[in-house]
Amino acid sequence: MKSIYILLTKSDTYVSKAIKFVTKDTYTHASISFEKNLQPLYSFSRKYVNLPLPAGLRIEPLTAGFYKKYKEIPCALxxxxxxENVYQNAKEEVETMMKTSNTYHFNLLGLFLCxxxxxxxxxxxxxxxxxxxxxxxxxxxxxLPKEPSCMRPNDYTKFSELSCQFEGRLQFLIQKIQSSLYIKESL
Incomplete structure (x- = not known):
């Protein structure tokens, strides 16, 4: 068996606050990774830290850019x-998409219809x-219980197939990841 990781967050941006106001959801953003250290972490998100648009397919580093600025936000991993074959197929699909990431765009209308x-x-x-x-x-x-375009980040908190590995502030998740990697390397 292999693991796929889903990181849910809720930032203090105007977009995130608006989504939370409308949905009442705890989490407003979802990302996916195929590595325990969450690197690379893939999502459709803003290209620039201080601007919600343009947005598209991106790698989200945990210690730089957006997450460096908003490291105190709540998250759940x-x-x-x-x-193994499901893991490999999903990972290869995302890696293939990343090779042409500039051809992917943010589905703003879909976000509203969701x-x-x-x-x-x-x-x-x-x-x-x-x-x-x-x-x-x-x-x-x-x-999935509904179409992918109707899935919200908070929906992932309700799946029995998913196990919550962490819930708290992003900065503490990053510390946990870094310390567990350090412990492994020093053994």
Missing amino acids: YELKVE KLNIPFHREKCYFCSEFVSEILSRNKALL
Whole structure:
């Protein structure tokens, strides 16, 4: 068995506050990683720390850029155990998408329709939780209760197949990851 990791966050940006106000959800952003240290961490997110748009397919470093500025935000890290072939297929799909990341765009209309539970997907356009959901669904890693374009980050807190590995402030998750890697390396 291999592990796929889903990181849920809620930042203090205006966009995140607006999403939280409308949805009442605890978490407003979702990312996916295939490594225990969450690097690389993939999502559809802002390209510039201080601007919500433009946004697209990105690697989100935990110790630089957006997460460096917002390191005190609440987060939850979930682990999904999958078969080796499911893991490899999902990882390869994301890596292939990254090779042409400039051709992918943010699904702003889909983000609005998601709250209304109206499925809406455009080719090569995603919002964060739609992207994570599409990868997991297409590769049969997780059976979703609704269309990927209707999945919200908070929906991942309700899956029995996912185990919560951490819940708290991002800075403490980063410390936990760094200390566990250090302990492994020094053994």
